[in-house]
Amino acid sequence: MGASSQKLTAPSLTGRAGGESSSTYCFTVEPFYVDFTGHLFLSVLGNHLLNAAGNHSHDRGWGIDQLNEVHYTWVLSRMCIELYDMPQQYEHVEVETWVESVMKLFTERNFAIRNADDGHIYGYARSVWAMIDTSTRRPANLLTLHDGDILRYVIPAEEKPCPIERYKAVSPLSPTPTLLNIPLIPNYSDIDINGHVNSVKYIEHVLDIFPLQKFEHQRIRRFEIAYKSEAFITDPLHLLCQETDGEHHVEIRKNVGSEARPDGEMVVQARVLWQES
Amino acid sequence: MGASSQKLTAPSLTGRAGGESSSTYCFTVEPFYVDFTGHLFLSVLGNHLLNAAGNHSHDRGWGIDQLNEVHYTWVLSRMCIELYDMPQQYEHVEVETWVESVMKLFTERNFAIRNADDGHIYGYARSVWAMIDTSTRRPANLLTLHDGDILRYVIPAEEKPCPIERYKAVSPLSPTPTLLNIPLIPNYSDIDINGHVNSVKYIEHVLDIFPLQKFEHQRIRRFEIAYKSEAFITDPLHLLCQETDGEHHVEIRKNVGSEARPDGEMVVQARVLWQES
DSSP, X not given: OOOTTSOOSSOSOSOOOSOOOOEEEEEEOOGGGXXXXXXXXXXXXXXXXXXXXXXXXXXXXXXXXXXXXXXXXXXXXXXXXXXXXXXXXXXXXXXXXXXXXXXXXOEEEEEEEEXXXXXXXXXXXXXXXXXXXXXXXXXXXXXTGGGGGGGGGBOOTTTSOOOSOOOOOOOOOOOTTTOOSSOBXXXXXXXXXXXXXXXXXXXXXXXXXXXXXXXXXXXXXXXEEEEOSOOOXXXXXXXXXXXXXXXXXXXXXXXXTOXXXXXXXXXXXXXXXXXXX | OOOTTSOOSSOSOSOOOSOOOOEEEEEEOOGGGBOTTSBBOHHHHHHHHHHHHHHHHHTTTOXXXXXHTTTEEEEEEEEEEEESSOOBTTOXXXXXXXXXXXXXXXXXXXXXXXXXXXXXXXXXXXXXXXXXETTTOXXXXXXXXXXXXXXXXXXXXXXXXXXXXXXXXXXXXXXXXXXXXXXXXXXXXXXXXXXXXXXXXXXXXXXXXXXXXXXXXXXXXXXXXXXXXXXXXXXXXXXXXXXXXXXXXXXXXXXXXXXXOTTOEEEXXXXXXEEEO
């Protein structure tokens, strides 16, 4: 959402009205949703995190369906996932989610990802969301909506820590030599109910630029993604990738080659950190 | 599996040993698994059908994990899905599955797809499976394996009908003018735990050749797919599509342009029948 200048360093709340709680949702790792190493696809884990977010919000009266009635909607701005290991085929996984902070224009929602049978922690995730007015497409003030009801659900970091770093803003890549020649044309299966390229599919497309061999001996330790602007079925997407100090910066851009903005417009920025598996 | 000459017209059983049963599995239509019209992606429905098949087999001692121990595995040969309508976002869906017949080299497994809340029938599906010996890659005789134990689970069509037609074998397309110029190169997210392109991803790739506009006013009434041979990450895949009498025949081929077989080798054959939505 082009909001990288917004500071996300500390929750704005010092007191709470009570009623805050986390919720936990379970799923089984299905055979068609594991990769060739037998581990859950990161994009599918992303889907489960976003479902947990949607269910947790809905159960508190802040679901997208409830907001749509009053012309508001949630927009995912950033997500970081850090994994000590990745669930494997047939394992039972639970995702716990809670709200860590609410500021005027953003709220931070965290996740813990565990084995539902033995409590083993696979990892954690953080996400940052804005709310927009669907008629004006402008951001809404979260602190005044519904008389600040959302503040009731905050569990501050001192009480429930999420032991991974926040999203780290990165500079755009220099596009010249690394722009892939063949753009990715969004297809039917990329498009969500809002007519945009689906947030989960971007994760799939980012990882699909790496050769299969990369995943044979390495696994993703940390994945960060920022959703900067929306893309539609008519937008050819260009993927850029640069490796710096063992981590990969990946960008997805639209309108590349246009007269006004030959380098294109940022749609997604991602950072992928690997480790030996 | 190149087995289109095998007749699949009638169950071979006249008597049963008892113990047969169907099983029902539920899922919720998740927001990232619906298309721009708000209806479940057919590929995701395919995933749920295959999960139901896997669970039903497993619960009867015929799961892939159990078979692997004795060097056998199930191979999906064909699937037809016929839909009166498609589940929508947040709906609760149940998939009932049962075995209709077992022959020497194939078994037929059927599915009913219903709304789990009100029993509304969305549609039905049929599938045909072979079993292979994983050491020789040759088909196994289902009637003699485990002393014919699998016959106990058959519910013949007279007792439990599946009111859709069986898979209809179709002739290969004439490849000359319709071969897409740019082959589809399988990526990381296409490859399953066996190192092959994933059966569910083929459904996605087949539907992705249609423009988004096609889905605006039409929906898929019937979808047929035959899995003819396996493809790997190293196989560029060529997609062919031809419309005949309002239905689309789609093929995915590998090794196109090779000296021995310039027209390539059939990987997947699909037939898509549409109706106004």
